[in-house]
Amino acid sequence: MSxxxxxxxxxxxxxxxxxxxxxxxxSQHGPSRVSIQGLFSRRVTIVAxxxxxxxxxxxxxxxxxxxxxxxxxxxxxxxVVKPYFRSRSARELLRLSGVELVAPMGEYYxxxxxxxxxxxxxxxxxxxxxxxxxxxxxxxxxxxxGSLTDVIPPAESEFLLVLxxxxxxxxxxxxxxxxxxxxxxxxxxxxxxxxxxxxxxxETTGEVVREGFRxxxxxxxxxxxxxxxxxxxxxxxxxxxxEEFPCPILPxxxxxxxPFEADREQRTVGPLFVVG
Amino acid sequence: MAKKLMKGSEAIGEAAIxxxxxxxxxxxxxxxxxxxxxxxxxxxxxxxxxxxxxxxVAASNMIYGAAGSGERVFxxxxxxxxxxxxxxxxYIAGSELPVVLVNIMRAGPGLGGILPxxxxxxxxxKGGGHGDYRLLVLAPWSxxxxxxxxxxxxxxxxxxxxxxxxxxDGLIGQMMEPVEFHPDRKPCKELKPKEWAATxxxxxxxxxxxxxxxxxxxxxxxxxxxxxxxxxxxxxxEIRCAEYGTEEPYDVLIVAYGTVARVxxxxxxxxxxxxxxxxxxxxxxxxPFPYAQVRAASEKAKAVLVVELSCGQMVEDVxxxxxxxxxxxxxxxxxxxxxxPEEVVDExxxxxxxxxxxxxxx
Numbered sequence: 001m002s003x004x005x006x007x008x009x010x011x012x013x014x015x016x017x018x019x020x021x022x023x024x025x026x027s028q029h030g031p032s033r034v035s036i037q038g039l040f041s042r043r044v045t046i047v048a049x050x051x052x053x054x055x056x057x058x059x060x061x062x063x064x065x066x067x068x069x070x071x072x073x074x075x076x077x078x079x080v081v082k083p084y085f086r087s088r089s090a091r092e093l094l095r096l097s098g099v100e101l102v103a104p105m106g107e108y109y110x111x112x113x114x115x116x117x118x119x120x121x122x123x124x125x126x127x128x129x130x131x132x133x134x135x136x137x138x139x140x141x142x143x144x145x146g147s148l149t150d151v152i153p154p155a156e157s158e159f160l161l162v163l164x165x166x167x168x169x170x171x172x173x174x175x176x177x178x179x180x181x182x183x184x185x186x187x188x189x190x191x192x193x194x195x196x197x198x199x200x201x202x203e204t205t206g207e208v209v210r211e212g213f214r215x216x217x218x219x220x221x222x223x224x225x226x227x228x229x230x231x232x233x234x235x236x237x238x239x240x241x242x243e244e245f246p247c248p249i250l251p252x253x254x255x256x257x258x259p260f261e262a263d264r265e266q267r268t269v270g271p272l273f274v275v276g
Numbered sequence: 277m278a279k280k281l282m283k284g285s286e287a288i289g290e291a292a293i294x295x296x297x298x299x300x301x302x303x304x305x306x307x308x309x310x311x312x313x314x315x316x317x318x319x320x321x322x323x324x325x326x327x328x329x330x331x332x333v334a335a336s337n338m339i340y341g342a343a344g345s346g347e348r349v350f351x352x353x354x355x356x357x358x359x360x361x362x363x364x365x366x367y368i369a370g371s372e373l374p375v376v377l378v379n380i381m382r383a384g385p386g387l388g389g390i391l392p393x394x395x396x397x398x399x400x401x402k403g404g405g406h407g408d409y410r411l412l413v414l415a416p417w418s419x420x421x422x423x424x425x426x427x428x429x430x431x432x433x434x435x436x437x438x439x440x441x442x443x444x445d446g447l448i449g450q451m452m453e454p455v456e457f458h459p460d461r462k463p464c465k466e467l468k469p470k471e472w473a474a475t476x477x478x479x480x481x482x483x484x485x486x487x488x489x490x491x492x493x494x495x496x497x498x499x500x501x502x503x504x505x506x507x508x509x510x511x512x513x514e515i516r517c518a519e520y521g522t523e524e525p526y527d528v529l530i531v532a533y534g535t536v537a538r539v540x541x542x543x544x545x546x547x548x549x550x551x552x553x554x555x556x557x558x559x560x561x562x563x564p565f566p567y568a569q570v571r572a573a574s575e576k577a578k579a580v581l582v583v584e585l586s587c588g589q590m591v592e593d594v595x596x597x598x599x600x601x602x603x604x605x606x607x608x609x610x611x612x613x614x615x616x617p618e619e620v621v622d623e624x625x626x627x628x629x630x631x632x633x634x635x636x637x638x
Binding site: 051052082083084085110111112164166167168169171199200201202203258259260 | 278279280281282283286290306307317389390391392446447450451452453454535538539541542612614615616617
């Protein structure tokens with residue numbers, strides 16, 4: 001898909017199709033599984049959202065996929081809000097995938113101190129690298145982005161907000177709009193797009209995704225921003241078809257997990273249990 | 277009510293509010309900062325009061341004072357902060373006041389680190405402060421169970437007029453899972469009006485005094501006997517534990533609590549595939565400890581393995597339960613390192629090759 005292309009966004013409400021012609025989003029070529037290159041087309045991608053929105057997972061998925069295609073990718077873990085379950089938790093997976101992780105290392109790896117590494121500025125200025133920034137929780141996390149705006153090149157950057165309408169502080173459109181405005185204010189940057197990622201982890205149903213999409217579309221309309229994609233966990237049969245959504249489906253794999261997941265493969269790449 | 281995706285800390289905060297708690301006094305500390313954050317956000321919305329105290333010492337004395345009014349009172353902290361609260365907790369227990377405390381444990385001793393731990397078991401169950409008192413201690417293993425137990429904790433605290441602690445490792449505070457609240461939930465105990473509360477009597481009844489000072493030794497001894505009778509009633513009526521795989525024959529019994537028990541449940545599946553027969557008891561109340569349940573389950577096993585994120589604390593209660601009738605082994609990680617299912621499987625394989633056990637096994 002080409003970002004910014006204009007198309008009619010249709011959402012299903014109470015069995016009827018409703019169009020929001022003023023929403024700028026989605027593909028002219030019909031709904032599809034979106035390619036990472038198409039979705040994250042700019043050199044610098046900053047991903048924001050409340051903790052639990054899924055921004056870490058989306059950032060990790062995107063960085064890993066682009067690196068596996070041979071691009072020079074840096075992932076900046078800007079999370080100074082959460083002490084656990086940050087993108088640095090997947091450092092082994094990132095290393096194996098060829099993604100450069102920019103995060104405090106050594107004894108500060110596990111800290112929750114507001115450490116902004118000098119390398120972050122260097123990577124933002126390096127035109128040969130794709131840079132992903134995982135901006136931690138809500139407006140507090142976005143403050144770190146605000147401190148870097150002098151080196152974030154606007155023309156080459158996108159600032160995305162991930163929305164999960166099953167999180168307690170964004171259960172409705174009003175609170176999502178408020179959060180978006182707060183993130184823009186403290187991040188000192190305009191958001192460029194939204195990603196719908198409403199989920200309940202292992203208890204996600206198709207209806208949860210559909211309802212979240214509907215609310216994200218309404219949020220996008222209110223904010224005048226494109227809704228770029230609907231993220232859906234890969235390999236789960238939620239009874240969703242690509243045709244239901246006027247914007248593309250972004251398949252993601254859950255990476256940062258607690259140590260008791262039954263899936264052996266996922267256990268070994270998880271977060272805290274690879275510490276040390 | 278639709279399910280929400282909540283961090284353990286948020287679910288704990290919301291559960292306290294659903295339980296009718298309108299007063300929170302506390303001081304932030306990782307990994308449970310989201311509890312005070314959540315309460316500071318939500319309490320003003322419902323006409324409650326959130327106070328960030330100047331320290332945990334102050335917070336524990338604020339909950340002491342507020343609980344004396346008969347209101348539902350709540351605080352939360354993590355290991356070093358709970359240590360600072362011990363003076364107030366002993367006074368609260370001595371004054372027979374209901375409060376709910378949450379300890380989201382991080383690795384110690386001292387400032388330690390911010391990653392998960394279970395090394396405050398002794399402090400929680402044996403009394404971290406001075407004097408002969410006990411907390412009723414509940415240990416959730418999931419975000420949903422944390423929310424459910426918080427609501428029960430308020431009822432139990434009121435019923436026994438005793439502090440109740442929710443003891444969770446750092447993961448309980450930080451991990452996210454779907455949670456559902458039931459607004460029509462009924463109290464888990466039959467609760468009487470709080471006629472002891474210091475609410476201002478305006479001369480129409482004898483004055484209620486909240487106090488833990490008894491200068492007359494005979495009176496203080498009687499007071500201690502009264503407290504002990506409550507702890508005996510808890511041991512009789514409040515024990516909670518869950519069993520996994522104990523209906524089938526097994527050679528090894530695992531005892532674990534909190535999220536470590538979830539790691540062990542995954543290990544049980546791996547062990548079953550490997551043809552090793554194992555089962556698990558998960559204490560949910562740590563005080564009162566399910567001695568009889570652990571003893572009964574151990575009698576069907578050849579050996580017991582206790583798994584903890586500590587250097588071995590609950591293992592002492594398991595040894596008291598088993599009374600030397602079975603070998604009790606221990607496996608633990610410390611410092612914020614987590615136990616993996618593979619480690620539990622390896623440990624059980626290793627202890628099954630101990631000669632004596634192998635002979636029994638054959």
